[in-house]
Amino acid sequence: MKPLTLATQAANSTDAVDPVWARICEQTRAQAEEEPILASFLHATILNHDTFEAALSFHLANKLDSPMAPAMMVREVITEAMADDPAIAEAARADLFAIDTRDSACCSLAAPFLYFKGFHALQSYRIAHWLWQNERRSLALFLQNRISQVFAVDIHPAAQIGMGIMLDHATGIVIGETAVVENNVSIMQSVTLGGTGKESGDRHPKVRQGVLISAGATVLGNIEIGEGAKVGAGSVVLKSVAPHTTVAGVPAVLVGRCLSESPALDMNHELACQGDCPESS
Amino acid sequence: MKPLTLATQAANSTDAVDPVWARICEQTRAQAEEEPILASFLHATILNHDTFEAALSFHLANKLDSPMAPAMMVREVITEAMADDPAIAEAARADLFAIDTRDSACCSLAAPFLYFKGFHALQSYRIAHWLWQNERRSLALFLQNRISQVFAVDIHPAAQIGMGIMLDHATGIVIGETAVVENNVSIMQSVTLGGTGKESGDRHPKVRQGVLISAGATVLGNIEIGEGAKVGAGSVVLKSVAPHTTVAGVPAVLVGRCLSESPALDMNHELACQGDCPESS
Amino acid sequence: MKPLTLATQAANSTDAVDPVWARICEQTRAQAEEEPILASFLHATILNHDTFEAALSFHLANKLDSPMAPAMMVREVITEAMADDPAIAEAARADLFAIDTRDSACCSLAAPFLYFKGFHALQSYRIAHWLWQNERRSLALFLQNRISQVFAVDIHPAAQIGMGIMLDHATGIVIGETAVVENNVSIMQSVTLGGTGKESGDRHPKVRQGVLISAGATVLGNIEIGEGAKVGAGSVVLKSVAPHTTVAGVPAVLVGRCLSESPALDMNHELACQGDCPESS
Amino acid sequence: MKPLTLATQAANSTDAVDPVWARICEQTRAQAEEEPILASFLHATILNHDTFEAALSFHLANKLDSPMAPAMMVREVITEAMADDPAIAEAARADLFAIDTRDSACCSLAAPFLYFKGFHALQSYRIAHWLWQNERRSLALFLQNRISQVFAVDIHPAAQIGMGIMLDHATGIVIGETAVVENNVSIMQSVTLGGTGKESGDRHPKVRQGVLISAGATVLGNIEIGEGAKVGAGSVVLKSVAPHTTVAGVPAVLVGRCLSESPALDMNHELACQGDCPESS
Amino acid sequence: MKPLTLATQAANSTDAVDPVWARICEQTRAQAEEEPILASFLHATILNHDTFEAALSFHLANKLDSPMAPAMMVREVITEAMADDPAIAEAARADLFAIDTRDSACCSLAAPFLYFKGFHALQSYRIAHWLWQNERRSLALFLQNRISQVFAVDIHPAAQIGMGIMLDHATGIVIGETAVVENNVSIMQSVTLGGTGKESGDRHPKVRQGVLISAGATVLGNIEIGEGAKVGAGSVVLKSVAPHTTVAGVPAVLVGRCLSESPALDMNHELACQGDCPESS
Amino acid sequence: MKPLTLATQAANSTDAVDPVWARICEQTRAQAEEEPILASFLHATILNHDTFEAALSFHLANKLDSPMAPAMMVREVITEAMADDPAIAEAARADLFAIDTRDSACCSLAAPFLYFKGFHALQSYRIAHWLWQNERRSLALFLQNRISQVFAVDIHPAAQIGMGIMLDHATGIVIGETAVVENNVSIMQSVTLGGTGKESGDRHPKVRQGVLISAGATVLGNIEIGEGAKVGAGSVVLKSVAPHTTVAGVPAVLVGRCLSESPALDMNHELACQGDCPESS
DSSP: OOOOHHHHHHHGGGSSSOHHHHHHHHHHHHHHHHOHHHHHHHIIIIITOSSHHHHHHHHHHHHHOBTTBOHHHHHHHHHHHHHHOTHHHHHHHHHHHHHHHHOTTOOOSHHHHHHOHHHHHHHHHHHHHHHHHTTOHHHHHHHHHHHHHHHSOEEOTTOEEOSSOEEOSOTTOEEOTTOEEOSSOEEOTTOEEEOOSSOOSSOSOEEOTTOEEOTTOEEESSOEEOTTOEEOTTOEEOSOBOTTEEEETTTTEEEEEOSSSOHHHHOOOSOOOOSSOGGGO | OOOOHHHHHHHGGGSSSOHHHHHHHHHHHHHHHHOHHHHHHHIIIIITOSSHHHHHHHHHHHHHOBTTBOHHHHHHHHHHHHHHOTHHHHHHHHHHHHHHHHOTTOOOSHHHHHHOHHHHHHHHHHHHHHHHHTTOHHHHHHHHHHHHHHHSOEEOTTOEEOSSOEEOSOTTOEEOTTOEEOSSOEEOTTOEEEOOSSOOSSOSOEEOTTOEEOTTOEEESSOEEOTTOEEOTTOEEOSOBOTTEEEETTTTEEEEEOSSSOHHHHOOOOOOOOSSOGGGO | OOOOHHHHHHHGGGSSSOHHHHHHHHHHHHHHHHOHHHHHHHIIIIITOSSHHHHHHHHHHHHHOBTTBOHHHHHHHHHHHHHHOTHHHHHHHHHHHHHHHHOTTOOOSHHHHHHOHHHHHHHHHHHHHHHHHTTOHHHHHHHHHHHHHHHSOEEOTTOEEOSSOEEOSOTTOEEOTTOEEOSSOEEOTTOEEEOOSSOOSSOSOEEOTTOEEOTTOEEESSOEEOTTOEEOTTOEEOSOBOTTEEEETTTTEEEEEOSSSOHHHHOOOOOOOOSSOGGGO | OOOOHHHHHHHGGGSSSOHHHHHHHHHHHHHHHHOHHHHHHHIIIIITOSSHHHHHHHHHHHHHOBTTBOHHHHHHHHHHHHHHOTHHHHHHHHHHHHHHHHOTTOOOSHHHHHHOHHHHHHHHHHHHHHHHHTTOHHHHHHHHHHHHHHHSOEEOTTOEEOSSOEEOSOTTOEEOTTOEEOSSOEEOTTOEEEOOSSOOSSOSOEEOTTOEEOTTOEEESSOEEOTTOEEOTTOEEOSOBOTTEEEETTTTEEEEEOSSSOHHHHOOOOOOOOSSOGGGO | OOOOHHHHHHHGGGSSSOHHHHHHHHHHHHHHHHOHHHHHHHIIIIITOSSHHHHHHHHHHHHHOBTTBOHHHHHHHHHHHHHHOTHHHHHHHHHHHHHHHHOTTOOOSHHHHHHOHHHHHHHHHHHHHHHHHTTOHHHHHHHHHHHHHHHSOEEOTTOEEOSSOEEOSOTTOEEOTTOEEOSSOEEOTTOEEEOOSSOOSSOSOEEOTTOEEOTTOEEESSOEEOTTOEEOTTOEEOSOBOTTEEEETTTTEEEEEOSSSOHHHHOOOOOOOOSSOGGGO | OOOOHHHHHHHGGGSSSOHHHHHHHHHHHHHHHHOHHHHHHHIIIIITOSSHHHHHHHHHHHHHOBTTBOHHHHHHHHHHHHHHOTHHHHHHHHHHHHHHHHOTTOOOSHHHHHHOHHHHHHHHHHHHHHHHHTTOHHHHHHHHHHHHHHHSOEEOTTOEEOSSOEEOSOTTOEEOTTOEEOSSOEEOTTOEEEOOSSOOSSOSOEEOTTOEEOTTOEEESSOEEOTTOEEOTTOEEOSOBOTTEEEETTTTEEEEEOSSSOHHHHOOOOOOOOSSOGGGO
């Protein structure tokens, strides 16, 4: 998957000075000054650290901490993964930009870094995915379980997920083993990208660039959700969806074309319809 | 929003003797005697305290506890909020009454106080809301994140929620920034009151008094769910709903009038329909 | 409810040598050797123990641990329950077999034992159910709350659930007080088996053997989901479903007969339809 | 070592009704009623349990708890030891009687059980000693380290210690590998029973029945402190001490005979001297 | 006991602006800026709070925290005690001045407040003493045990201790039930103020103003250590000591007069001797 | 200070293969196999790690862990110190050899690494000392406080301590700001190397190579304990001690010459005397 312009720009930010990290620190410093009760948490999580990577590994490790795999041990794994594959932190930066751009209740990079459960779940998955690719499958499963228990988000470590992704609110999201999610996709709470049948093999959805999947939608089987498509809230999608179209309903049917190139970026959940579609009839 | 009679009655109970607190203590004492394993928890959480407020702040702080913001620190904030705005604990009392009255599996005030995740999430939101109103937005976001992680309930601290509210089972509930929920509303698990589009501004549902929103319903946009209306389970509501009507389906359509004045109080999730409605046709 | 053959076979395994436990230990030993970071957790949870029961009580107690009811105290209750009613651990063994057989992303008994949230939630419910039957209702409610908070699964302790059950992904599952779930049923994430109305009494679904309920389905009221039936994803079921049929939609309607005897075992979520059904028309 | 009358009487108390346990429960119940803040702790530690052994294992495991060997795991070992060797709990009962009788600031069995660090350290040592005798030496050393860190008392697990022992205040007590402490001995804070030289073999003191060793005394080498002897505070004892005599000083010299048969029981730390002794000259 | 000038001056500082608190905050702010790793701790412990009392109760509660009596519960007791008896925090301020003045390795008020175990143990004792005086003896004993376990300092809650006290290094200090320690006393590590005999009643030392007791000294029985006296390191004191004299040895004998009015303030541990004394002979 | 041969040999062991680390791992593997209850701890602490340094930083961080400075944060500091100054881990290796050679109750390198409080306190001091030298004094004081609270050992971070040091049993050891302890010294429990007077400046003992200071000895002031000297248990030393002599008593006087070149290595605490000395007269 090639990164989109937005993501690339973020990725390049690791040279010399890291502008993402600089912005996060600046926004955090302001918070720490105006809210002394948070100063403690903000110093430990952000201001103590020199790099985006160090802060992210610290924050995720704290979230995933458990008596059976304490934060200190989890962090070693995260650090190892990020050092081995710089694309992990690059993707995390692109995800922050995605949230900053698309979420109307959000207005900074620091806020999603610190407080968005979907962001935390997604970055934790990226570590589990790295473990899976490196044949450390039992540790990947361990991590998947922790992510599911802590964030209520269940992403199989073998799933392939791009960058510039927003998992909004995130509770109840399920993404299966052979699912593919390309860059710049937005997925709302309670969305399932599930398989069907008990055979192994390629059996989960392929979600192309720019797709928006609204709250509670269930997408099942090895089908394709075409580039720039929109899946309406509460829909059950059992067949492939053409690029730049909107589907909705149980089961989902075509309700129109998408005006927007990338509905994921607009976050317009309306089923606005142009041309010939069932609802308009 | 003016409190309904039920809520007011609870609210007045803080004078002299607090009957809500007295009932909770009495019911707890009975439990502590018959179940020694719980005695420890029940003493610490209820019987040790002199007031409803002290017990509630203790219990919520324990639930929200994390290494980065330990219970002791969280409790200071809760105590400060409750002292500054007595309506917070007043609303909590009304919420307990709401659950006691509406939940057929519940038969006390102590049980929801101690064990209902939806009650805990809602009262924690009330603290985050107070912080938001007092311009302490970063701490409000911190708390929102904790609530989402601990209870799997994601309520934006700016949302406006009345009293006498039941969030039943609660997992997966999402309530957006400009949503309004009036008094005596019942909301089931996996319900979304979401926005649409990425513009900021008033973009979430307004839910009027007495409404019942059944499990898994998604209500999107700045629309109105009229007083005493009922939204069927799994519905996707994209248009305003007239008072005292029932809507259902994806997308939701009118299926009848509500016989009950306040479906929230009856908790009847059937789509029983009177008069002219699609399903009956 | 009489156990199916599969379950019985597992149940008998406690004599002399316990083949389930032997397999779990063997699979765990391999993991511990190839992933030193997990060795610590795997020894403490599995390899340290002599029996399936000892390991399960240790693992669940650790998951349910909280300052107000520490693991050590919770484990005493679990141990007491398992000693009093051997059917609890028997059912747990059958549940492991169910997951091993039906989940295409799973290939061992150790993996679900260690890492599947739905398995942990279900076994914890079995303890709460035992407490409820033994009139220790407040402790049962305490446990229900912990299960809901930790696993985001809310099962009323009075519900009756058979063996050979798979709760897949599990986030958001709600099962009400008078619900019955027979043997060899599969239930996906965000499924509700709910009541309707605020009267107490028998008001929740009865789910017969071999049923598959797909993701996000809401089944409401004292209705029957007949043996071997399938409920499509995102459906809202308000009426009884005949054996070996498939229903789907909001509200759910008949979409065909099930080819499979036990859709729960096939995990085929497609709404494939044979004969006369709405969608095919 | 044969138990003294006092100890035997305590030991027999396990038949039918256990009077030691009954007294502890009664005294604890009174405390729990008058001090609600402690009710929680007292229920968990004492009132929840049916036997002295269950309560003691719970309390010690809680004290010795660490992330690397959590309470639940430690308790398994304690329970195993107490079940295998009933003399452990028997000795613990005798130790409680000893403190109740000798400590003028103490007036119950519950108080030392709950609050005396020396009692906790000594009972924890008894478990480590059992492990050592059963050739589980690394776990014994692990426990010795925990005891030293938690209670600041360092007793080698191979040391042999009788019953009816009071370790008063206890901070800084060190007892070496080949030391022997017979029944009904009292040892004050900062006392060392140490070895000398780096050869292994029998190189630590043998302390006979009824001996009192006052605060800060250092007793070094394979010497004998005879029955009923008294060692003055701050003394350094490098030679054997005759029965029923008092020694004091650096190095310790004879300062008189002991009037008392068992100075350990009188806890008189004065160097009162009868007859021919250096100080009186 | 009437407070000395130094203590009084500190005590008056609570009006309007509290200069002690102001200095602590200023010194802490400097630390937090130069050492980001501590910023977190320093904000939570000092900078978050408005008053000396709030910070002290927070810090002590954190130190005394245990699963059986969590910080949040302990803090309630500390807050209650400090509100009821303002002399507690007044004495704490005087103790800080004492350390600042006497300890050559210390150069601030913030350092002992934050880091001196003897200060923490002493202030915790002050709470236990308040409980004892208010007839809450079991909670006082609970606290004594926590202090002994956490700080390795064992002070009976009934002991009477003045203000302007320095417990230096503090490990192993034991102070008995009927001991009295007047204002402006310095006590080094491993010092015992013990009783003798097993009778209850007044049986511990009375230590007058300005006394210095050096490391490892053992003072036993109802004897008086006169104003301005000095007890040499490692001494065993069994007889009263005249004001402004120095004693040393095992047993302790007069070694000279003290040149200093208040040896506690000079912290000169030498046995410098003027006039007629054993060592000089 | 130049390292002795023994220490140098250990220090060189970091090239290519580290024999110290290899031995520790081998001894630990044996333990983990024979004691499953410890396997968990041993894997996490030793077997998971590739280097001596990684394991030591993990183990110390776990010991020093507190809510206010969690293990993960502490470990960062330890890792930084060890990377900056390789002499820290070199000294730790030499200390292990020292214990292995001198302690007759010890027979491995793994045992002191894992279980000896004095070793843990000393290595933690080495980190605090590095901080002090790097002008990070407040963090050094923070660490000193943690060491004092956790291990009951109080070493000022400015003190200078060589390698090949054994702090045996360790409870109550106090070492002051300007103290110097050269290589291959043994210090027993409750020993004080203290200052005298409240002037700052050089005011603590200088302890030369090979010295043995027995239990409870108090050494005060800027005096020298000459190479190969021995200080008897319970002694109070106020004057310099000539090389290769033994002193004892309160105050300490010469009792003879030391036969051994390095009494620290022999650990013979007897006051055996050759030639002209008080006791022999």
